[in-house]
Amino acid sequence: MLPDADPVFVDAASAAGGxxxxxxxxxxxxxxxxxxxxxxxDSVLSEHPAISWVQLPWAGVDAFADLLHRHRGDGRVWTSAKGAFAQPVAEHALAxxxxxxxxxxxxxxxxxxxxxxxGRTLYGAEVVIVGAGGIAVExxxxxxxxxxxxxxxxxxDAPVPGAARTVTTDRLAEALGAAEVVFVVAALTPATRGLIGAGELAALPPGAVLVNVARGGLVDTDALVAALGSGRLGGAGLDVTDPEPLPAEHPLWTAPNCLVTPHVADTEAMTVPLFARRIGANVAAFVDGTTFDGRIDLDAGY
Incomplete structure (x- = not known):
């Protein structure tokens, strides 16, 4: 367990049979x-080829993208915390x-x-959720x-429980056409970077609200600033930004009806016990040869 073996994580691994x-x-x-x-x-993995499973600490693995690409052919199983922190992040998105x-x-x-x-109500609203992982489900x-x-x-286009309909990404602009609230909860990959740009924001009805709790790079920041400044976008709630940290003088801080929180949808008090639970589940899977939670699809990048 590296670089730091938190006793909570060690206890979780030990209790699971590791x-x-x-x-x-x-x-x-x-x-x-x-x-x-x-x-x-990278060095640890190169020097210890017998390591066959690696557990990463966050739901998003964009920070590890280059590493995953370099090691994709070595036969290792990679798991992330995707889905583990879904409840607090979904709660923050709603807030x-x-x-x-x-x-x-x-x-x-x-x-x-x-x-x-x-001021408007959420009751009965047309909502679009971009992404279908654990956060979307919660x-x-x-x-x-x-x-x-x-x-x-x-x-x-596989259905998602609780959603009235599911559409594929190529129909994003169509889906946005009736949206009153848009939640961005997708993984950041080369294919999804800038997914919400000027065209997508223009497809929204006047007054629509955008919430991003995934990764800042999913949204074109300049286009977002322009849409808020014009008054056409009704507001934005952002726990993630691009760049991040958001500079003190950045226009998003003073943009009309924009609320920025500093990537705190899942604080340490929330994530430590949840990550310990993920460690325990995957150590048990490793020991018993059963299915891992949060296995990374190296082709999809998450």
Whole structure:
């Protein structure tokens, strides 16, 4: 377990039947606990070819993309935390959507009583969810009491429980045409970078709201700033940005009805026990030869 063997993670691995020991020629599985996907992990894998399974720490693996590409032919099983942190991230996405619909970014900055009739409800809204992973599944459950009509946009058109319909990515602009709220929860890959650009934002009805809790690079930042500034986009809730961290003078900080949180949808207090659970499940799968959770599709990149 490298670079840091948190006792919570060690206990989870041990309880699942694994033995956590110093790196050696006997090492067969590796739990990587750092978001750094650089030279050290590459060296460990190159120097220890007997390692047949690697657990990465986050749901998104874009930071490890080059490493995964270099090692894709070595026969190793790679797993991520995808789906493990879905509940807190979906919860944050819902919070951002409600805040922006109720104009809370503007109202929180007010220094005097400013009564007006602005603000909308989520009940019965047309919702588009871009992505169909664990966050989307949890978000659909949270949205159910609001009786929204949800469309999921994904690579395949297989149905998703709780969604009224599922369409493929090539029909994204069509799906956006009726959307009142758009949630971006897809993985960032070369194919999805800039997925929401000027054309997609223009396809939205006037006043629509965009929420991104996935990766900043999925949305064209300049196009987003322009859409907010023009007033055509009704607001944005962003837990992720491009660039990240977002510079202090960036126009998104002062854009109309825009709420930015600093990539805190899943804080350490939330992720440590959830990642420990993922470690335990995958150590058990490794020991018993059963199915891994969060196995990475090296061809798809997530």
């Amino acid at each position: 033995r956590v020991e110093p790196l050696s020629s006997a090492t067969r599985g590796l739990v990587w606990t750092s978001s750094d996907g650089g030279d050290r992990l 951002l959507a409600l805040a922006v619909l109720r104009e809370l970014p503007r109202r929180a900055r007010a220094t005097a009583w400013e009564a007006d009739e602005r 978000l659909l459950q949270l949205l159910a009491p609001f009786r929204v009509r949800a469309t999921v946009v994904r690579r395949a």
